[in-house]
Amino acid sequence: MDPDTVLTLAHDQAIQYPSVEIEHPFGPEYDVFKVxxxxxxxxxxxxxxxxxxxxxxxxxxxxxxxxxxxxxPGYHMNKKHWITVAGAGTAEGEGPEGATGNILDADLLHDLVFESYCLVVAKLPKKDRPVDPRTFGGRDAT
Structure with a gap:
């Protein structure tokens, strides 16, 4: 998936979640999605x-x-808790030496954006959570 498509799909998904706002605290070239x-x-x-x-x-x-x-690992972020996604995958066997050949697809991207949102919501005080992160989006609370 090309990088522009990755960003478009992620943007379109994220803005549908409750209480999401887009800010530009680091300048107009950085879209920061917050809950x-x-x-x-x-x-x-x-x-x-x-x-x-x-x-x-x-x-x-x-x-x-x-x-x-x-x-x-997350660019300019805590490498343990953040990842950077850039798109532009290659067909299996065509990647750089040592690459596995897996290609980022829309389903995985959806899951990554969803999980990121839910991880942040789960750290909010219960009274401030716009959704229950255990059950949001059809998750099983068990």
């Missing part, structure tokens, strides 16, 4: 490539970084 004042996604240009940072559960982040060449 109740807490960032869960940021769009930016990294060395000429449209990219985004997403909050991630640390064990998931490690697996994703190993499996997808488009996913790297």
């Amino acid at each position: 109740r004042g807490k960032m869960f996604m940021m769009h930016f240009d990294l060395r000429g490539v449209p990219s985004m940072n997403l909050k991630i559960d640390p064990p998931d982040g490690e697996v994703l970084r190993d499996a997808y060449e488009e996913i790297t």
